[in-house]
Amino acid sequence: MSGYAPSEAARRSGFSLDTLRYYEKIGLLSGIGRTSGGRRVFTDDDLSWLTLFRCLRDTGMPIAEMCRYAELAREGEHTAGERQALLQRHAERVEEQMHLLQRQYDHLREKIRYYDGT
Amino acid sequence: MSGYAPSEAARRSGFSLDTLRYYEKIGLLSGIGRTSGGRRVFTDDDLSWLTLFRCLRDTGMPIAEMCRYAELAREGEHTAGERQALLQRHAERVEEQMHLLQRQYDHLREKIRYYDGT
DNA sequence: GCTTGACCTGGAGCGCACTCCAGGTTGAAG
DNA sequence: CTTCAACCTGGAGTGCGCTCCAGGTCAAGC
Numbered sequence: 001m002s003g004y005a006p007s008e009a010a011r012r013s014g015f016s017l018d019t020l021r022y023y024e025k026i027g028l029l030s031g032i033g034r035t036s037g038g039r040r041v042f043t044d045d046d047l048s049w050l051t052l053f054r055c056l057r058d059t060g061m062p063i064a065e066m067c068r069y070a071e072l073a074r075e076g077e078h079t080a081g082e083r084q085a086l087l088q089r090h091a092e093r094v095e096e097q098m099h100l101l102q103r104q105y106d107h108l109r110e111k112i113r114y115y116d117g118t
Numbered sequence: 119m120s121g122y123a124p125s126e127a128a129r130r131s132g133f134s135l136d137t138l139r140y141y142e143k144i145g146l147l148s149g150i151g152r153t154s155g156g157r158r159v160f161t162d163d164d165l166s167w168l169t170l171f172r173c174l175r176d177t178g179m180p181i182a183e184m185c186r187y188a189e190l191a192r193e194g195e196h197t198a199g200e201r202q203a204l205l206q207r208h209a210e211r212v213e214e215q216m217h218l219l220q221r222q223y224d225h226l227r228e229k230i231r232y233y234d235g236t
Numbered sequence: 237g238c239t240t241g242a243c244c245t246g247g248a249g250c251g252c253a254c255t256c257c258a259g260g261t262t263g264a265a266g
Numbered sequence: 267c268t269t270c271a272a273c274c275t276g277g278a279g280t281g282c283g284c285t286c287c288a289g290g291t292c293a294a295g296c
Contacts, residue, residue: 006273017273018255025276037262039273052229058222063253084233091230094223101219104176105212111170112209115202124243135243136285143246155292157243181283 002044003033009042013050020050028053028067030074059094120162121151127160131168138168146171146185148192177212 010017020040023029029049033041042050049070056066069086072079128135138158141147147167151159160168167188174184187204190197 016255019253021274022254035262037273038275039262055222055225055229057253058218059226080233084230087226087230087233091223091226094219094226098216098219098223100176101212101216104173105209105216107173108177108205108209108212111173112202112205115198115205134285137283139244140284153292155243156245157292175283 004042004047006040006042009040009047009050012047014054015050023053026063026067028063028070030070056090059090060097061090065090122160122165124158124160127158127165127168130165132172133168141171144181144185146181146188148188174208177208178215179208183208 004012006017006020009015010020013020015023020029024032024040029046032046033043035041053066056069057063065086069083072083072086122130124135124138127133128138131138133141138147142150142158147164150164151161153159171184174187175181183204187201190201190204
């Protein structure tokens, strides 16, 4: 329980091994454990961070902003408000994005239907 | 009517001047008219292409695929079926994307709500 | 006629988010 | 004990979609 090899972490998070290494290199992930031989060991906690990153990436948050969030989290509990605000602003952008996507999807469907009448 | 300067085409389509030039350079736009002095003149027809490109880009279609579509359209009426199929496949990808976005948006909202209880 | 801002070209540069590579190490299975 | 797939590092390379630049041209308003 709660000790995953890199390949397992990759499989579970949907990020590639290279991406996991990259995320650690840029400081998005930090404090990833190592075996005596130097291999990474991911905990359940690490995986739940990855789940969050997956969510934020899928909704279009830039990596720089995820770094900011992770940094705030490392600073401690007193940044909770700022972290929430950051997510809130992001959620609003996502809503706009969803509306745009829906509008353009409707256009697309209309365009496709147009081909039926030719 | 139906003769627009580049800046006007940019304003109406939401693409930058550079992007319009780029689209012409790679062959996505073709047959854009010119004044005697060499300046581009966009027709209503060009603008409706731009509206389509806006739709496809906003829904995440890669430029290479838009080029393919434009090429088919240039080949004539007999490619209508293939064009429709291309849009149809894209629409299906967009649907998946919308579902993913919705799912992750829900996660995000849950995460935000979690902060309220701390 | 002159100014000035919009426009032209070809080509270089950029930002993002990975992705790949070379060359070496580790550790579980047989 | 050997093997070999999975892992390590630092750094270079990639793909996409623009975006910017230099150096020049065009045309409407004063």
